[in-house]
Amino acid sequence: MTSFLLGILHCVSCFTVSRYIAEDRYFIDIDFQLLTCRPRDPANMKALMEEYVNLCTDLSRKIMRGIALALGGLPNEFEGERAGDPFWVLRIIGYPGVSTTNGHATSENDIGCGAHTDYGLLTLVNQDDGITALQVKNSSGEWISAPPVPGTFVCNIGDMLKIWSNGLYNSTLHRVVNNSPKFRVCVAYFFEPNYDVGVEPLDFCVKKTGGVKKFERAVYGEHLVSKVKTNFVM
Ligand SMILES: O=C(O)CCC(=O)C(=O)O
Numbered sequence: 001m002t003s004f005l006l007g008i009l010h011c012v013s014c015f016t017v018s019r020y021i022a023e024d025r026y027f028i029d030i031d032f033q034l035l036t037c038r039p040r041d042p043a044n045m046k047a048l049m050e051e052y053v054n055l056c057t058d059l060s061r062k063i064m065r066g067i068a069l070a071l072g073g074l075p076n077e078f079e080g081e082r083a084g085d086p087f088w089v090l091r092i093i094g095y096p097g098v099s100t101t102n103g104h105a106t107s108e109n110d111i112g113c114g115a116h117t118d119y120g121l122l123t124l125v126n127q128d129d130g131i132t133a134l135q136v137k138n139s140s141g142e143w144i145s146a147p148p149v150p151g152t153f154v155c156n157i158g159d160m161l162k163i164w165s166n167g168l169y170n171s172t173l174h175r176v177v178n179n180s181p182k183f184r185v186c187v188a189y190f191f192e193p194n195y196d197v198g199v200e201p202l203d204f205c206v207k208k209t210g211g212v213k214k215f216e217r218a219v220y221g222e223h224l225v226s227k228v229k230t231n232f233v234m
């Protein structure tokens with residue numbers, strides 16, 4: 001799994017810090033060797049990233065408690081065996097800008113992030129200020145921009161929350177097109193369920209949505225691997 005993910009990282013303009021899996025057990029392994037190929041990074045990058053991950057994890061747990069209450073469940077509905085041991089991912093992504101002549105773009109950018117939904121529970125997207133590139137499909141099927149608002153995250157709902165909530169929360173299709181001349185950086189933190197958990201609509205959500213389960217059971221880790229394999233075709 002580690003080499004699989006690292007292979008991906010060499011093909012796209014980003015690097016990912018995650019919890020890797022090896023020999024049927026998983027452990028926290030932040031592979032900072034990757035950072036050695038980025039000499040301009042500050043020496044305290046590892047400490048900064050650990051702090052950032054910890055803060056995002058705490059914030060995500062709080063948001064999930066609010067969502068659990070909003071759904072009509074107990075505040076700790078997404079803790080313990082569901083997401084008490086979250087398989088979080090931090091991805092730092094660079095999107096080159098378009099080339100320009102006399103300040104005008106010469107063509108549309110064909111490097112970006114194709115339309116997809118996120119895989120887990122919540123994503124906290126920290127966007128570069130001043131560049132509008134993230135687009136979200138609304139319920140009328142139109143692509144609308146999600147411009148950066150300084151000091152805020154865009155919060156995406158992931159596929160596992162869609163299943164657990166029986167569709168009360170939907171995992172929204174989104175994509176990234178940077179048609180500005182500036183290089184854009186995004187720091188996306190993914191708060192995910194426990195790796196091995198089986199996810200199926202929660203009874204109290206099924207009751208609220210007409211009594212019928214709208215989604216099949218999925219195992220989060222299997223879903224993650226299949227999505228990564230199809231989203232990052234080499
Ligand atoms: O760059 C962004 O704004 C979002 C990136 C994204 O959607 C993802 O990494 O899943």
Ligand SMILES: [Fe+2]
Nearest residue numbers: 116117118174
């Ligand atoms: Fe995404």
